[in-house]
Amino acid sequence: MRRWLGLYAVAFFAFLHLPLLTLSVFSFNSSRFTVWEHFSLDWYRAIFHDPELIEGTWNSVIVAIAATLISTVVGTLCAYGLWKRGSHLLTGTLYLSLVTPEIVTGIALLALFQWMFRWLHWHLGLYTVILAHVAFSIAYVVIVISARLRTISPNLEEAAMDLGASEWGAFFYVILPALGPGIIAAALLALTVSFDDYVITSMVAGVDSQTLPMVIYAMARRGASPIINAISALITVFFGLLIVISERVRET
Amino acid sequence: MKLRSWFVLPTWIWMVGLFAAPFAIVFAYSFLTRGVYGGVEHPWTWENYQRLFDTLYLTILLRSFAMALVATLLCLFLAFPAALFISRSPKHKNLYLQLVMLPFWTSFLVRTYAWLFLLRDTGLVNTVLQKIGIIHSPLQLLYNDGAVLLGLVYGYLPFMVLPIYATLERLDPSLPEAAADLGARPWATLLRVIVPLSRPGIIAGAILVFIPCLGAYLTPDLLGGGRTVLVGNLVQTQFTTARDWPFGSAVSMLLMLLVTVLVWGILRRESEQLT
Numbered sequence: 001m002r003r004w005l006g007l008y009a010v011a012f013f014a015f016l017h018l019p020l021l022t023l024s025v026f027s028f029n030s031s032r033f034t035v036w037e038h039f040s041l042d043w044y045r046a047i048f049h050d051p052e053l054i055e056g057t058w059n060s061v062i063v064a065i066a067a068t069l070i071s072t073v074v075g076t077l078c079a080y081g082l083w084k085r086g087s088h089l090l091t092g093t094l095y096l097s098l099v100t101p102e103i104v105t106g107i108a109l110l111a112l113f114q115w116m117f118r119w120l121h122w123h124l125g126l127y128t129v130i131l132a133h134v135a136f137s138i139a140y141v142v143i144v145i146s147a148r149l150r151t152i153s154p155n156l157e158e159a160a161m162d163l164g165a166s167e168w169g170a171f172f173y174v175i176l177p178a179l180g181p182g183i184i185a186a187a188l189l190a191l192t193v194s195f196d197d198y199v200i201t202s203m204v205a206g207v208d209s210q211t212l213p214m215v216i217y218a219m220a221r222r223g224a225s226p227i228i229n230a231i232s233a234l235i236t237v238f239f240g241l242l243i244v245i246s247e248r249v250r251e252t
Numbered sequence: 253m254k255l256r257s258w259f260v261l262p263t264w265i266w267m268v269g270l271f272a273a274p275f276a277i278v279f280a281y282s283f284l285t286r287g288v289y290g291g292v293e294h295p296w297t298w299e300n301y302q303r304l305f306d307t308l309y310l311t312i313l314l315r316s317f318a319m320a321l322v323a324t325l326l327c328l329f330l331a332f333p334a335a336l337f338i339s340r341s342p343k344h345k346n347l348y349l350q351l352v353m354l355p356f357w358t359s360f361l362v363r364t365y366a367w368l369f370l371l372r373d374t375g376l377v378n379t380v381l382q383k384i385g386i387i388h389s390p391l392q393l394l395y396n397d398g399a400v401l402l403g404l405v406y407g408y409l410p411f412m413v414l415p416i417y418a419t420l421e422r423l424d425p426s427l428p429e430a431a432a433d434l435g436a437r438p439w440a441t442l443l444r445v446i447v448p449l450s451r452p453g454i455i456a457g458a459i460l461v462f463i464p465c466l467g468a469y470l471t472p473d474l475l476g477g478g479r480t481v482l483v484g485n486l487v488q489t490q491f492t493t494a495r496d497w498p499f500g501s502a503v504s505m506l507l508m509l510l511v512t513v514l515v516w517g518i519l520r521r522e523s524e525q526l527t
Contacts, residue, residue, distance in 0.1 A: 001438045002340075009337040012330065013351055016409065019366035020358065022376055026369070034369075034376045074262040081259030090260060093267050099511055101467020103484045104504045107491045108274035111501070114291075115277055135270035138263055167255045196359040199469050203491070213361050220361075220474060224369045232362040243357050 020236060027229035043230040053231065056215035059126060063211060064195040067133035071194075072187045074134070075141025080175065082142070083149045094139040105136060106203030113204060124206035132204045133197065137190040144189060148182030188246055192239060275508070282501035290495035300502035309486070309503070316483040319397070320465035323404040324412075327461045328454065330405065331412035335453075336446070338413075339420035349417070356410045364403050364474050371399060371475075395477035403471040408464060412457035419453030420446070455522055463511055483507055 030040035047053055082090065097105070109132050113124060152175070160170040176183075198213040205211060212231075219228055282300055284292040303309065338348045355363060370376050371393040378390040393399060427449065431441040447454075469484035478485070483503065490500025 001442075005333060005337045005340070008333045009348075012334045012337075013348075015330075015406075016352070016355055019370055019406070020355070020363065023362075023366045023369055026376075033374050034379045074266060077259040078263035081256045081263075083256075085256060087260065090264065090267070093271065094263075096512065097267065097271050099463050099515055101464070101469075101484060101507055101511065103467060103469040103487050104278075104507055105271075105274075107487060107500060107504060108278045109270065110491065111277045111281060111497070112270070112274040131270060135266055138266060142263070171255070192357055192359075196361060198361050213359070216361060216365070217470075217474070220365050220368055224365070224372050224375070228365060229369065232359070232365060235362055236358045239357050239359070240354070243354075 020232075023229050024233035024236065027226060027233045029226065032226060043226040044234075046227050047231055047234075050227065052210070052215050053212070053227075056210050056212040059129075059209055060195055060212035063126060063129050063133060063201075064191050066130045067137055067194040068187050068190045070130070071134045071137035071141050071190045072183060075138045075186065075190075076145050076179065076183055078138065079142045079145035079149055080171065082146065084154060094142055097136060098139045098143075102136075102197075102199040103203075105132075106200040109135070109200065110203045124204060124209070126206070126209040128204045128206070129201055129209060129211065132200050133194045136197075136200060137193060140189050140193060141186040144186040145179060145182050148179055148185075152178050184246055184249065188242065191242075195235075195239075278501045278504055281498050282505050284498045286496050286498050290497065292497050300498045301506075303499060304502060304506060312481055312486055313483055313506075315481075316466055319401065319404070319482060320462050320468075323401055323408070323465045324458050324462045326401070326405045327409050327412040328458065331409060331416055331457065332447075332450075332454075335413050335416040335420055336442075338417055339423075349414075352410050352413045352417075360407055361470065363407060364471055367399065367403050367406065367475060368394065371402075394475060395479050397476070397480055399475040400472045400480045400482075403475040404465050404468060407471060408461040411460040411464075415456035415460065416450055416453040419450045423449055452522065455518060459515060459518060463515065466511065467507055 026034060026036075027043055028039050028041070029036055030042060031037040078090075109128075113128055117123070156174060156178070157170045160174045161167065165173065196213060197211075198217050201211050202214055202217070205214060212235075216228055216231065219225055281292050283296050283298070285295060285297055285299075287293045304313075334352070338345060338352070341348060372378075373390040373392075373394075375393070377393060378387075381387045382390065423446065428441050428445055431445045432438075436444070467484045468482060469488055472480045472482045472485055473488075476482075481489075484507075487500050487503050487507070490496045490503065494500075
């Protein structure tokens, strides 16, 4: 059985990784079709001549950074607040926000914004996307940080306070540094889910605030294109590097 | 300990303002009448919920359930041997785990698009099959239920591997050994000892896969090409092209109810069995 398991594992990992690998390989193909002609970087060049892609990337970067910063701060504070005195209502709500189908969250937020705009003369824009992304990222952050907090001895904080630290000082100088790796992991998770989200974003983004996934999606619905292969390969490599670097940082 | 209560306040504000409030609005909308130019109007009505029992919508709901169920089962069968392999490998465990996690970190949209690229008429699969001479004209591999199922399984497979691996890792190795000592063959040990003992992981993985599959919107839209209408697409259509917000709201409420009851019910049953 051992040998079968090994063979199966090879097939399993091939199934998991070959699609993305072939996708990336063909982004270097000069032909538009899936027949190898010769190596070319034309499709990568084409990315930089596509104003929609450039604008979408900028919007996505702005949204992802803003949403990550806000949700990491808010979520970290929340996880700490729930550490020694849990709240079933709040944890329940957070879990509920996780299991809610994305499309339902999307239309609900759209309904809220449209309802508010009856009185306020605002429009959907990047800020509505940021608000929505924070709303669905907080739960991820709270879960990651809470898991990390469970490994920290509660005595640590009490020791700091016995030695004269204020409640705030104990949090800032003792707990927060101990949470460091957890905060990095949580922020990375928030960054990836925010940068990747299409479903919720497409409901709450304004006409002038298309994010990168929205641009890619619109292109993909018109059919596959080597430009999408190229941008997909870039996204994959970028996040791959980000994860590798963060692992290194955590180990040192 | 006043500081702590202030710390949860921002999350409360966000969850009430951007999670509870939107759902309160959707709940209210689901009892209103569709406006002439979209939007909602009075009077209050039960009609939207009555329409859910229309055969057309019941079929969509059942199809979504069936798709999610089949996708979950496929994930389970594919993930279990892989999790077993990782938990039994003497070294490189972390490497294998990271290989499972890696797709999770790359974009879901990109991974779905990869199948669009591979399965299209001029895609790699059709090109290779034609070169070998197995087929002469491209097969229609995209825009059907099979493609959607493939996309769902591919997208959520890591969610099934990790929890199963976690329970297998915690499994007391003396139990399978005892079964073997008592004369059980490897397959019998696997099916009658290891699989039943990894139940918590299987349940957790099944929830993690079934729930997003049930409400899936992106995969059926991209790989099903609008031909495979699942309940997620139904909600989206009502809020965009059909402009029937009240009915879309009723469908959303039903979907939320199903998801919540399902998760709550399973977790409750499981925790009862543990105690």
